[in-house]
Amino acid sequence: MTCDDVRPRLTAYLDGELEGDRGTVVRGHLRTCAACRQVATDEATLRDGMRALPTVDPPAAMWASIQAQLAIAEVEESKRPSWRRALSRWTPMLPRFAVGGLAAAAAVTVLWWRSHREPVQISQVVDHPSPEIQASRDIPTATPSSPPFGAPSFDDVTADLAAEPARTTATYAETATELVTLAAEVRPGWTDEQRATFDARVAELRAAVDRATDERPRQRAWRAMIRYLQQAIVRDDVALASGGVH
Amino acid sequence: MNELAEPIGSPLTGPLAGPLAEPRPRIAAALTDDNELIAACRRGEARAMERLYHQYKRRVFGMAHRIVGASDAEEVAQEVFVRIFRALANFRGDSALSTWIYRLTVNASLSHLAKRGRRHEVGDDGLTDLPAPPPAERDSALASRIEAALAVLPPGYRAILVLHDVEGLSHEECAAILECRVGTCKSQLHKARARMRDLLGDSLRGPGDAR
Helix, strand or coil: CHHHHHHHHHHHHHHCCCCCCHHHHHHHHHHHHHHHHHHHHHHHHHHHHCCCCCCCCCCCCCHHHHHHHHHHHHHHHHHHHHHHHHHHHHHHHHHHCCHHHHHHHHHHHHHHHHHHHHHHHHCCCCCCCHHHHHHHHHCCCCCCCCCCCCCHHHHHHHHHHHHHHHHHHHHHHHHHHHHHHHHHHHHHHHHHHHHHHHHHHHHHHHHHHCHHHHHHHHHHEEEEEEEHHHHHHCHHHHEEEEEEEC | CCCHHCCCCCCCCHHHCCCCCCCCCCCCCCCEEEEHHHHHCCCCCCCHHHHHHHHHHHHHHHHHHHHHHHHHHHHHHHHHHHHHHHHHHCCCCCCHHHHHHHHHHHHHHHHHHHHHHHCCCCCCCCHHCCCCCHHHHHHHHEEEEEHHHHCCCCCCHHHHHHHHHHCCCHHHHHHHHCCCCCCHHHHHHHHHHHHHHHHHHHHHCCCCCCC
8 A cells, every 4th residue: 555545544544434454554554654654643633633622612792692683683573564474484485385376375365364354346356466467467566556554455465476486586696696706706716627617517507597497496596506606605625626515 | 510500691772671571481391402492492482592502602603713713703603693593493303403503603604704705814924923832832832823724724624624623523414514425524624634734734743753
């Protein structure tokens, strides 16, 4: 076994991950090679030194600051409209449901609510088409004029829900664009191989975005690209050597 | 040591500073496992939230401290805990609570560095400015040089070294936190240690060690 064979295995050897013969051959080489022995000794000193680094205690007032931030966040949360709070609770589960299903459920809820809060007039329902119909007609989704104070605006809810996926996609696209700019700034510090890996992976992810025809797959593709760009910018070799987590 | 006995102070001012009626704890027994702790935190029980904070504060703060540096560590650690308490309702238990919290910490730290657009805390010159370690103080001097070398490393290497070597987590835990394969984790640790060895050079050797 040569030095070139042993060096890549030293970390695993020192961490006790090489058992049986695999450990024996490394140990045998170390007995006869002063250079590798020195490297192993250095790495062991480093490993022990890292493990012995002193614990860093947070400032005593940190918990109070966190409580203050949570209190502020709770006050802000309480001011949000109830349907928005409900929507935020649903957001993490959105991938499990089709956006159309969510819009349909919202429409049913709105109709049920109206039927219990005020007399339903057929003409009103017809005048306010479902989000899908509204989207297919390309009607602008800007919020209509505000209703009088105290009167719930059901038109706002349905229009806003219909526009939500497109807004989310646009936000993902903006974020990815910003990250691409940031990646261009750090790119000069990469090796040629890393740049090539990065370019290939970004092209692949971009193609996935272009291929997606619906909002949900498109959002998923954008999220994959954002995740990779973040990794590439800050995690260096983890993302740049392997193309990141696929 | 009873960590809950630590004084926590109350810097709240204005209307937020007043006493707040708390939900009555539904768990009479001690909060012995993560599920009970999570459930109590979700109900907004102050005792459980404080317990969770004290359970993880040192590791969260320590990781942030060594990844983003001393000056920003508190800001990042606070952000992590606020996120933890606000996102606990959506925690599905796909991974251990600790893994989830450490992942939030590493991601928040790395995002913080990305937002700040700073890849390195200090330049390589920062190491040469450190005094050569006198034999009697070699251990503490070595610790200082290790901290300085850590700050010079690329953030990805820093993260794996902090998780594996400083915090003593297994490769499997590190891989779950960094969302990469165990093999990738091992190879990154090997490269990161090699970079540290290069940076530290003779500092790793005692006075009588030959090169």
